[in-house]
Amino acid sequence: MPEAKSRKRKRGKKTGSKPQIQQQKEIKSNDNTKAKHGGQSNELAAASKRPKPSSSSSFLDKMKARLAGGHFRMLNETLYTCTGGEAFNYFKEDPSLFNMYHAGYQEQMSHWPEQPVNVIIKWLKDHNRSFVVADFGCGDARLAKSVQNKVFSFDLISKDPSVIACDMSKTPLDSSAVDVAVFCLSLMGTDYPSYLKEAHRVLKPGDWLLIAEVKSRFDPITGGADPNKFVKAISELGFTSVLKDFSNKMFILFHFQKKEKRESSKSKAIEWPELKPCLYKRR
Numbered sequence: 524m525p526e527a528k529s530r531k532r533k534r535g536k537k538t539g540s541k542p543q544i545q546q547q548k549e550i551k552s553n554d555n556t557k558a559k560h561g562g563q564s565n566e567l568a569a570a571s572k573r574p575k576p577s578s579s580s581s582f583l584d585k586m587k588a589r590l591a592g593g594h595f596r597m598l599n600e601t602l603y604t605c606t607g608g609e610a611f612n613y614f615k616e617d618p619s620l621f622n623m624y625h626a627g628y629q630e631q632m633s634h635w636p637e638q639p640v641n642v643i644i645k646w647l648k649d650h651n652r653s654f655v656v657a658d659f660g661c662g663d664a665r666l667a668k669s670v671q672n673k674v675f676s677f678d679l680i681s682k683d684p685s686v687i688a689c690d691m692s693k694t695p696l697d698s699s700a701v702d703v704a705v706f707c708l709s710l711m712g713t714d715y716p717s718y719l720k721e722a723h724r725v726l727k728p729g730d731w732l733l734i735a736e737v738k739s740r741f742d743p744i745t746g747g748a749d750p751n752k753f754v755k756a757i758s759e760l761g762f763t764s765v766l767k768d769f770s771n772k773m774f775i776l777f778h779f780q781k782k783e784k785r786e787s788s789k790s791k792a793i794e795w796p797e798l799k800p801c802l803y804k805r806r
Contacts, residue, residue: 603711607715611679611689611690639708648670652670652672655702656675657674657704657705659718659721660678660706664683664685664686672703691709700725701726702731703733704731708735708774710734723781730781734776735776738769738772739799753798754767756795761782762779765780
C-alpha cells in the first residue's frame with residue numbers, strides 16, 4: 524500500500540508539471556514583454572530628457588518682438604515727420620534701419636485683409652502692358668516683380684539691383700518719361716507735395732497718377748485731411764480727378780490723369796492739406 528501511494532504522488536507531479544518546450548516559450552515570451560516595456564520606458568525617459576523651451580527663452584523672444592515693434596514705430600514716426608531729403612540721409616547713414624523698418628511694415632501689412640499694392644497690380648494688368656511705370660516708394664519692388672511692364676522702382680535705400688535709391692522729389696528720370704506714377708502708402712514726408720510735383724514732371728500728358736493711402740489720413744473727424752481739399756490741390760498741380768474710392772476698410776484710392784496743358788503759373792500758390800502721420804498702435 525505504501526508503494527501505491529508513492530506511485531500516485533509521482534503521477535501527480537508528472538501531470539502537474541509543464542513540458543520543457545512550453546516552459547521555454549513562456550520564458551521567451553516574458554523576456555520579450557519585459558524588453559518591450561523596457562523599450563517604452565527608455566523612450567519615455569529619453570523624451571523627458573529632451574530640452575524643453577524654457578520660460579526665460581520664451582520671455583526673451585517676446586521682449587525681442589516688442590523691441591522690434593518699438594523700433595518700427597519710432598522709425599515710422601520719423602519718416603512721417605521729416606522731409607524726404609532728411610529721410611534719405613537718415614537711412615544712408617545707417618542702412619540697417621531700413622531693413623528694420625520694412626520688417627515691421629510687412630508685419631503690419633500682414634493684418635490687412637487686402638493689400639493696396641495688389642489692387643494697383645491688377646489695374647496695371649488690366650491696362651496696356653507697354654505702359655512705363657514709376658513706383659515711388661517701392662519697398663521690396665513687389666509691383667515691378669508682379670507685372671510685365673517696364674517699372675522704375677524708387678526708394679530711400681536699394682536692397683535690390685532693380686531699385687534706385689534716391690530722394691523721391693529728385694528722381695533721375697527725364698521729363699515726360701513714364702505713363703503711370705504710383706504712390707502706394709508712400710506719401711510719408713512733410714514735403715509730400717514735392718513728390719507729387721516730381722510725378723507731374725516725369726509723367727506724359729494724359730497719363731496716370733495712382734495713389735493708395737491709409738484711410739484714416741483722410742478722415743477729418745479724427746484729424747485727417749479733407750479728401751476734397753487733397754483732390755483740389757492735385758488738380759491745381761495739373762491733374763484731372765478720375766476716381767476716389769473709399770470702399771476699402773483700410774485704404775483709399777485716388778486716380779488722376781495729367782492734363783494736356785497746365786494752367787498759367789500766375790495762379791495763386793496751391794494750398795496743400797497737411798496729411799497726419801499714420802502712427803501704428805502697440806499690439
